[in-house]
Amino acid sequence: DFPDEELDNFRLVLINPIIEEEFGDDFTFREGCLSLPRISDMITRPSKIIVTYFDENWNLQEKEFSGIKARIIQHECDHLDGKLWIDRLSPIKRKLIQSKLDKISKGIVYHEYDMKFSNK
Numbered sequence: 288d289f290p291d292e293e294l295d296n297f298r299l300v301l302i303n304p305i306i307e308e309e310f311g312d313d314f315t316f317r318e319g320c321l322s323l324p325r326i327s328d329m330i331t332r333p334s335k336i337i338v339t340y341f342d343e344n345w346n347l348q349e350k351e352f353s354g355i356k357a358r359i360i361q362h363e364c365d366h367l368d369g370k371l372w373i374d375r376l377s378p379i380k381r382k383l384i385q386s387k388l389d390k391i392s393k394g395i396v397y398h399e400y401d402m403k404f405s406n407k
Contacts, residue, residue, distance in 0.1 A: 294355060302341040306364055307349070311335035316358060318372045324398040326387055330375050332361050 311334035319327030335353045338360060342348050352360055362372060373381060373388070390396055394404040 300343040304338050304340040304364055306336050306338055308337040309333035324396055326384055330372050332358055
């Protein structure tokens with residue numbers, strides 16, 4: 288729970304974001320992603336970040352985020368770096384979900400939204 292943060296109207300445009308600093312106490316939270324439906328696990332990330340980015344008007348910004356907002360931005364920046372939250376799992380935890388990942392890669396997955404799969 289994050290009672291001190293209101294996410295109902297949280298909308299932010301970050302163009303070319305760079306996480307300049309990660310700090311604060313690490314906190315663990317269940318993370319998942321639309322790219323991997325019906326899979327989630329506990330992921331530890333720093334609780335605070337400083338990000339530089341261009342806003343929707345191409346103004347350079349630098350801002351500190353904490354809590355769930357910091358986590359969301361870290362998660363999305365991972366995507367920009369070609370990473371998923373599962374890349375942060377220990378090898379043993381990754382092995383435990385490997386069969387689910389294999390099924391997803393073959394398109395064998397229940398989901399409530401459109402997904403496209405590569406034709407390997």
